[in-house]
Amino acid sequence: MSADGARAGGTPRFISGVVEGFYGRPWTMEQRTELFKREQQWGLNTYLYAPKDDYKHRMYWRELYSPEEADQLKALISAAKQHQVEFIYAISPGLDITFSNPKEVAALKRKLDQVKQFGCRSFSLLFDDIETEMCAADKKAFSSFADAQVSITNQVYEHLRSPETFLFCPTDYCAAFCTPTVSQSSYLQTVGEKLLPGIDILWTGPKVVSHTISVESIVEVTSVLKRAPVIWDNIHANDYDPQRLFLGPYKDRPTELISKLRGVLTNPNCEFYPNFVAIHTLATWCRSADGGASDLEIGDEGQDRGYNPHRALNLALSDWLLELMSAGGAAGQLKKESSKEESVQTDSGESPYVPGPGENPLYTAEPLTLDDLKLLSDLFYLPYEHGPTARSMLQELDWLKTHSQTEQTEEWRCRAQHFDQMCKAVVQMFNRLSNAPNRRVLYDLYDYICDIKSGVGLACAHVKALGGQESLVAQLMTDDPEPWGFRGGLSGEFQRMLPGHGNRDLFRHPPMTAVYTIRPYSAEDQTAVQRIFKGMQKGGAGDKAPMMMQPPLISDGLSSGEVPPSPGHAFVMEDDVGVCGYAIALIDAKPAAAQCQRAPLCEDYPSMLGVQVLPRVTDPSPARRMTGLLMSSLKSSGSRGVFCELRQSDRRMIDFFSKLGSFKHLSGADLPQDVLVMAASL
Numbered sequence: 001m002s003a004d005g006a007r008a009g010g011t012p013r014f015i016s017g018v019v020e021g022f023y024g025r026p027w028t029m030e031q032r033t034e035l036f037k038r039e040q041q042w043g044l045n046t047y048l049y050a051p052k053d054d055y056k057h058r059m060y061w062r063e064l065y066s067p068e069e070a071d072q073l074k075a076l077i078s079a080a081k082q083h084q085v086e087f088i089y090a091i092s093p094g095l096d097i098t099f100s101n102p103k104e105v106a107a108l109k110r111k112l113d114q115v116k117q118f119g120c121r122s123f124s125l126l127f128d129d130i131e132t133e134m135c136a137a138d139k140k141a142f143s144s145f146a147d148a149q150v151s152i153t154n155q156v157y158e159h160l161r162s163p164e165t166f167l168f169c170p171t172d173y174c175a176a177f178c179t180p181t182v183s184q185s186s187y188l189q190t191v192g193e194k195l196l197p198g199i200d201i202l203w204t205g206p207k208v209v210s211h212t213i214s215v216e217s218i219v220e221v222t223s224v225l226k227r228a229p230v231i232w233d234n235i236h237a238n239d240y241d242p243q244r245l246f247l248g249p250y251k252d253r254p255t256e257l258i259s260k261l262r263g264v265l266t267n268p269n270c271e272f273y274p275n276f277v278a279i280h281t282l283a284t285w286c287r288s289a290d291g292g293a294s295d296l297e298i299g300d301e302g303q304d305r306g307y308n309p310h311r312a313l314n315l316a317l318s319d320w321l322l323e324l325m326s327a328g329g330a331a332g333q334l335k336k337e338s339s340k341e342e343s344v345q346t347d348s349g350e351s352p353y354v355p356g357p358g359e360n361p362l363y364t365a366e367p368l369t370l371d372d373l374k375l376l377s378d379l380f381y382l383p384y385e386h387g388p389t390a391r392s393m394l395q396e397l398d399w400l401k402t403h404s405q406t407e408q409t410e411e412w413r414c415r416a417q418h419f420d421q422m423c424k425a426v427v428q429m430f431n432r433l434s435n436a437p438n439r440r441v442l443y444d445l446y447d448y449i450c451d452i453k454s455g456v457g458l459a460c461a462h463v464k465a466l467g468g469q470e471s472l473v474a475q476l477m478t479d480d481p482e483p484w485g486f487r488g489g490l491s492g493e494f495q496r497m498l499p500g501h502g503n504r505d506l507f508r509h510p511p512m513t514a515v516y517t518i519r520p521y522s523a524e525d526q527t528a529v530q531r532i533f534k535g536m537q538k539g540g541a542g543d544k545a546p547m548m549m550q551p552p553l554i555s556d557g558l559s560s561g562e563v564p565p566s567p568g569h570a571f572v573m574e575d576d577v578g579v580c581g582y583a584i585a586l587i588d589a590k591p592a593a594a595q596c597q598r599a600p601l602c603e604d605y606p607s608m609l610g611v612q613v614l615p616r617v618t619d620p621s622p623a624r625r626m627t628g629l630l631m632s633s634l635k636s637s638g639s640r641g642v643f644c645e646l647r648q649s650d651r652r653m654i655d656f657f658s659k660l661g662s663f664k665h666l667s668g669a670d671l672p673q674d675v676l677v678m679a680a681s682l
C-alpha cells in the first residue's frame with residue numbers, strides 16, 4: 001500500500017486512522033512521528049492534522065508558516081510518507097472568514113499552496129464549532145450558509161487540482177445539530193447536492209460524542225450527502241472534561257458499517273501516550289470487516305470471529321504493557337544521562353550501595369501487570385460507560401451505604417472487606433504504574449491516576465466510618481482540612497450546588513443503548529398514534545389508577561385522530577418494536593379550542609402541541625429532541641408561542657414539560673378544574 005495510493009486501483013481505500021482535532025495543547029512533532037510508526041504497524045493509513053489550538057490552523061489561518069515552521073511541517077509530511085500514512089492538512093477558517101470576499105479566498109489558496117509545497121497532497125476544510133450567522137456581506141452574496149461554504153470549498157478543491165483526498169467538515173456535523181432532521185436538513189441537502197463529488201464529508205454520528213453509530217443512521221445521512229461519510233469519531237476525545245480519560249476499547253459501532261463508510265478517523269484523548277488503546281482497538285475493528293476474521297483473531301478457534309471489544313482491549317493492553325515496561329524515547333534519554341553520571345561515579349571508584357545487616361533494604365519496584373492495566377482501563381473506560389470493575393465498585397459502595405445499620409450483619413462486614421480489597425487493588429495499581437520504566441506514558445497518566453486514587457481512598461474511608469472504624473476517617477473529616485479536602489475546585493463547587501449535583505452520573509443513569517428514530521408523521525401513523533393515546537388513557541403511564549378521559553383536553557381530538565395535525569408539524573418516534581411516541585401540533589389552535597368551547601389562550605401562544613411517549617422509553621432525551629424539533633418547525637412557520645394542556649393526573653408528562661426548561665405554568669380562570677396549561681415562547 002502506498003501513501004499516495006488513496007485511490008489505488010480505482011477503488012478508494014477505506015480511510016482509517018487518527019484526527020488530531022481536539023482543543024488544547026497540540027501533540028509534539030516527535031509524538032506525531034511516533035503515531036505514524038504505530039499506524040503503519042497496526043495497519044492504519046491516515047492522519048488528519050487539525051489541532052484546534054494550533055495558531056495557524058484556526059485562529060490565524062491566513063498567516064503563512066515561517067521558515068522554521070515550514071521545516072518542521074516538511075519533516076512531518078515526509079515522516080508520514082515514510083510510514084505509508086496519508087498526511088491530510090486541515091485548515092479551519094470559519095471563525096472570521098468573509099466567504100464573499102475574493103481576497104479571503106485568495107488567502108486560503110495561498111496558505112494551502114504553501115503546504116502543498118511542503119509535499120502535502122491531501123487537504124481538508126473544517127467548518128465545525130463556528131457561528132452560524134453570516135455577516136451582512138455574505139448574506140447578500142449567498143442564499144444560505146451552506147451555499148457560502150460549498151462555494152469556497154469547491155473553489156479551493158479545484159484550485160488544488162485533484163488532491164488525493166479532500167475532506168469537508170460541515171457545521172452540522174452530527175444528527176443532533178440538524179434541523180428539523182438529518183433527511184430534512186436544508187443545510188445538509190445543499191452540501192450533498194452542491195459539493196463536488198471528489199470531496200468527502202466528515203460526520204460524528206448521532207451526537208458530537210456518539211454513544212452508538214447504527215447502520216441505519218449512516219444509510220440516512222449517506223442519502224442526503226450523496227456520498228458515504230468519513231466518521232470523525234469523538235468516542236475517545238476527552239478535551240471537554242479535565243477529569244476524564246478514555247482507555248476503553250473502540251465500541252458500539254457495528255463492523256457492518258465498514259462497507260457503508262468512506263472511512264473512520266478517531267479524535268482521541270489530548271494526552272498522546274494513553275491513546276495506545278484507542279488507536280490499537282480501532283485498528284483491530286478496521287480489520288474485522290463485516291464480521292469476518294480479523295488478522296489478530298486468527299487462531300482464536302472456538303470463539304466467534306468478528307470484532308469483540310473485550311478481546312480487542314486485551315490485545316491492546318498486552319501490547320501496551322510491553323511499551324510501559326520498556327524505557328524507550330524520553331525515558332531512554334534520561335537513562336543515558338544517568339548512565340553518564342554512573343560512569344563518573346564508577347570512575348571515582350565508588351561501588352554501588354549495598355545495605356548492611358539491619359539497614360533498610362534497597363527499594364525494588366514491583367512490576368506492572370496486565371491485571372493492573374485492565375483495572376486502569378476499567379476505571380477510565382468510555383464516555384457513556386464505566387468498565388466492569390468500576391461498575392462493581394460503585395454497586396458495592398451503594399449497597400454498603402444502603403445496608404449500613406448500627407449493628408453490622410455478617411454479610412455487610414464481608415462485603416465491606418471485599419470493597420476494601422478492591423480499593424487496595426487501585427492503590428497497588430497506582431504504585432506499580434508509578435514505578436513503570438516508561439516515564440513518558442506515566443506522566444501523561446499521572447494526574448488521572450492520582451485523582452482516582454484519592455477518590456477511591458475517600459470511598460474506602462467512608463465505608464470504614466460506616467463500619468464503626470471512625471478513627472481512620474478522623475483525619476479526613478477535620479474542620480480545617482488540607483486543600484485536597486476541597487476536591488474539584490470552583491467547578492466542583494458549582495456542580496454540587498446544582499440539583500442532582502449538576503450532572504447525571506453514569507452509575508444511576510446509564511445512557512440507553514436503544515436507538516430511536518424520529519421522523520415526520522405521515523397519515524399511516526394515525527393508528528399507531530391513536531393506540532398510544534388510548535393506551536395512555538387506560539393508565540399506561542404506570543399509575544395505579546387509570547387516567548380518566550375527564551376533563552376533556554383540546555389536544556384529545558388531535559391525538560385520537562379526529563383533528564389532523566397541521567402539515568409539517570408532527571413527528572413520531574420509533575424504536576426497534578415500532579412507533580413509541582409522538583409530538584403533534586396545530587399551528588393555530590383557535591378552531592380546535594372553539595370546538596371544545598374553550599376560550600383561546602392569550603395571543604402570545606397561538607399554537608398547541610400534544611406529546612406522548614410509551615413508558616418503555618425510559619430515556620427522556622429522544623422525547624425532548626422530538627419536542628424540540630416540533631417547536632422549531634412551529635417557529636419556522638412564524639408561530640410566536642405554543643401551549644399544551646395536561647391532566648393533573650398525568651404526572652409523567654407534567655414532569656417532562658417542567659424539566660424541558662422552556663415551558664412555564666399558565667393560570668387562567670377559564671380552565672376546567674384539574675387541567676394544567678404549560679406554555680413556551682418560540
Ligand code: GDL
Binds near residue numbers: 129173232238240
Ligand atoms: C467537537 C469538535 C472537536 C472536539 C470534540 C470533542 C468535531 C467535528 N469538532 O465538536 O474539535 O475535540 O467536539 O470535544 O468533533
